[in-house]
Amino acid sequence: MQNIQKILVLILILVIGVSAIPGAAQDQEDEFQLYLPILMRNYPHHPIFGVEITKNGFMDEAAAAGNHWVRYNGLLWSEVQPVEEPIFNWNSTLEADLITASEAGMEVILVVRSTPTWTQKYNGYFCGPPADLNAFASFMSNVVKRYSSPPFNVKYYEIWNEPDVDPYEHYTSITSQYGCWGNAKDAYYGGGYYAEMLKVVYPAMKAANPSVNVVLGGLLLDCDPRSFGDGYCPTEERTKAPKFFEGILKNEGGAFFDVVSFHGYPTFQKDVNPIQSEINYSAWSAAGGVVVGKLDFIKELMSQYGINKPIFHTEGALLLPNDGSSSTDEFERAKANYLPWLYARNWSEGILATNWYTLNGPGWRQSALLAADQSPREAYTAFSLMTEKLGKAEFVSYTILGVVLPEPNYDPNEIHRFEFKTNDMRIWLLFGTKDNNSRIIAVPSKFIQAYDIVGSPVNPVGESITFDRPIYIEMDK
Structure with a gap:
């Protein structure tokens, strides 16, 4: 554990000051994205x-x-x-x-x-x-x-x-x-x-x-x-x-x-x-x-x-x-x-x-x-x-999709997205956090499939996906 900590400290020195990097909006116009240093990603795995x-x-x-x-x-x-x-x-x-x-x-x-x-x-x-x-x-x-x-x-x-x-x-x-x-x-x-x-x-x-x-x-x-x-x-x-x-x-x-x-x-x-x-x-x-x-x-x-x-x-x-x-x-x-x-x-x-x-x-x-x-x-x-x-999987980023408004107001379509990657795909895990109502998200590029947290399929309708509980979305890398 002590040797691992020394390695992580060196990594932290390399990433100091680079804790937030704006990413290009891909599938949603309004995003707030937080990128975390490697130290925060359960490394070694x-x-x-x-x-x-x-x-x-x-x-x-x-x-x-x-x-x-x-x-x-x-x-x-x-x-x-x-x-x-x-x-x-x-x-x-x-x-x-x-x-x-x-x-x-x-x-x-x-x-x-x-x-x-x-x-x-x-x-x-x-x-x-x-x-x-x-x-x-x-x-x-x-x-x-x-x-x-x-x-x-x-x-x-x-x-x-x-x-x-x-x-x-x-x-x-x-x-x-x-x-x-x-x-x-x-x-x-x-x-x-x-x-x-x-x-x-x-x-x-x-x-x-x-x-x-x-x-x-x-x-x-x-x-x-x-x-x-x-x-x-x-x-x-x-x-x-x-x-x-x-x-x-x-x-x-x-x-x-x-x-x-x-x-x-x-x-x-x-x-x-x-x-x-x-x-x-x-x-x-x-x-x-x-x-x-x-x-x-x-x-x-x-x-x-x-x-x-x-x-x-x-x-x-x-x-x-x-x-x-x-x-x-x-x-x-x-x-x-x-x-x-x-x-x-x-x-x-x-x-x-x-x-x-x-x-x-x-x-x-x-x-x-x-x-x-x-x-x-x-x-x-x-x-x-x-x-x-x-x-x-490896953790990549945590993103809030939608218009982030101060309390008590909020965008009813606000979605919290955790992104992970494996050797052959990207995986999103999506949540609505404010209430239990349904959320809608555009079908992302390179879409493979979507399913809820117990494995039930969530099929797109047209160019959008509607969900009323957390879902996974798989995409090609």
């Missing part, structure tokens, strides 16, 4: 497509869908080493899944969490940090030695899940899979202690295998702490928790991890385009929404502290409201429509891995790609088609 698995036995379904990244949650320290002596009860079921993933060519992000009772900093809380950091470093050294080599080949280790939560102020149960390293009495919410852990654990992991990557526990970042009020944290008090990441950097933890990880989900709203639900998410709307806003915040902090790390979006999906709602056909259609937007937009933003939460069903608030009986939902079909068409 690693497909962005990932899922999270929270139960054993779903690696075959992930592989069948063309998946690349598997976030596996997780390896529980409290179960593997329940007593202080170095006696390890390795989980054979987990190990079978890791072997299956490796044999299928998938890259595992292994979440390690759950502090054993003999070293809990917050007594009784498995989700909280260890008191003995050297003991955790020794454990992680053993984990890396065991799992980073064949037949497991795990190279990414995520230290806890959503650690930016205070166990005494949040909904977290003592055995929750959510982390609880937070400290509401600290100005940086306990991030400094997480940095202390990294300073001890990171060298031990690298000594065990220098090629492994240490991933920050996926940050919850429940609101934008750069202000409070509309579009930010609702109150000044709430700005404290999202400062956990800054606490890590302020305590010089930036040199002791390889990848930043964060989470971000929009919530389904009836009759609302799910892309709007993401952009207008109240606690992050001032910065572009619950995904782009968090990404902007992370990048801003890294720049402030003089570091530049790859970023993973390790939990994302479309959720039902937190009111016990049951899944509906409208929700499942919206979820399938949102899925390709999440991956394509994240790809265009330079996020290197995106994991849908979850593969196994029914998922948190019905978010999963599989149903409760583990049959495929429409979103699973959309994911499988996207990996088939774009799994070996």
